[in-house]
Amino acid sequence: MAPAISTIRTVTGMRRRVAQWRNEERKIALVPTMGALHPGHLSLIAKAREKAERVIVSIFVNPTQFGEGEDFDAYPRDEKGDLAKLTEAGVDVAYIPDARQMFAPGFATRVHVKGLTERLCGASRPGHFDGVSTIVTKLLLQCAPDLAIFGEKDYQQLLTIKRMVADLDIPVEILGAPIEREEDGLARSSRNAYLNKRQRELAPLLQRTLQDMAYDLAEGRPVEDATAASAFRLESAGFKVDYLEVVDPETLQPVDGVLSKPARTLVAAYLGKTRLIDNLGVKPKQRNRKRAS
Structure with a gap:
């Protein structure tokens, strides 16, 4: 005991x-x-x-x-x-x-x-x-x-x-x-208790969207395109997006274009009256560089 x-x-x-x-x-x-x-x-x-x-x-x-x-x-x-x-x-x-x-x-x-x-x-x-x-x-x-x-x-x-x-x-x-998550990927939070059954079933889409967005960014998709597509996906599913940004992991200043160094995606979105937040580190894929002749 x-x-x-x-x-x-x-x-x-x-x-x-x-x-x-x-x-x-x-x-x-x-x-x-x-x-x-x-x-x-x-x-x-x-x-x-x-x-x-x-x-x-x-x-x-x-x-x-x-x-x-x-x-x-x-x-x-x-x-x-x-x-x-x-x-x-x-x-x-x-x-x-x-x-x-x-x-x-x-x-x-x-x-x-x-x-x-x-x-x-x-x-x-x-x-x-x-x-x-x-x-x-x-x-x-x-x-x-x-x-x-x-x-x-x-x-x-x-x-x-x-x-x-x-x-x-x-x-x-x-x-x-590190972020602790439920089995379906939702970040654990005391406010998750506010979610009704339907909202709780939908909530893990927040993390899945960040994962897909991170993959696209690592593959070289411009930040502006990946952000707009991900925000549209969430809004279409029933979230009200407060912000969705790709930022420098130390200064939190926004980054744009094609990633050339590690960054962090941060999101805040409402499901009903419940405000959920999440984030995910992003690393650009290492690409082969041609040797100078």
């Missing part, structure tokens, strides 16, 4: 526990979440356990990363179920602060990462990345881990957090973990 997990709900309590581990010279990993845990989260935890001797999983549904009209009130919450999963996964501490712990009276500070956050999800969800960056900064300062792990499904978020940590000299290593 897995040992009982410790649940800590205050900043003071969390810092006290971390200080104890530091005295014992333990390496600490943090996995930040908003709860409603699924196998994708558990894969991040498994990676954390490989990398560190003590693992903290934070659960905080962050209101500052939800825009007006988004699903903050409806976002799935299941603390009892989450704690059972964390116990089974061998997590040492579940850190579950409430809004009073995260936002002191008069709270007036935000963290903004310029450049990476203006496009894609940043354009569709104004203020979203400021909310993410601010709360992640606070979690890193409260938990003081040696490393923190984030999934590559939220690729723009991962790059933003890496930039923020580097710019602010926060002494933590940020690691990305």
Whole structure:
């Protein structure tokens, strides 16, 4: 039987526990979440356990990363179920602060990462990345881990957090973990629970479209043609495409023409009211070059 997990709900309590581990010279990993845990989260935890001797999983549904009209009130919450999963996964501490712990009276500070956050999800969800960056900064300062792990499904978020940590000299290593998928290819997400039966059957087309698009791009199809055809395929099937782009994997700036170096496809699309995101790395096929005579 897995040992009982410790649940800590205050900043003071969390810092006290971390200080104890530091005295014992333990390496600490943090996995930040908003709860409603699924196998994708558990894969991040498994990676954390490989990398560190003590693992903290934070659960905080962050209101500052939800825009007006988004699903903050409806976002799935299941603390009892989450704690059972964390116990089974061998997590040492579940850190579950409430809004009073995260936002002191008069709270007036935000963290903004310029450049990476203006496009894609940043354009569709104004203020979203400021909310993410601010709360992640606070979690890193409260938990003081040696490393923190984030999934590559939220690729723009991962790059933003890496930039923020580097710019602010926060002494933590940020690691990305591969996207965890259902058997039919759909990227795991807490929001998948919003999909009705028909939408759930259709949702894996998002990943299949990215795979076909990546193949075409690797074969030399121009980015503009591949993007237009893929967006049309999704829209015709019933998706409402928010964005579908091929970008530089480090800067997130769009690329065009025929690929000459690795890139990343990123997509966000709605099925009904549910917003799904996914991404896939793309490498151009190596082509034989004629030797100079």
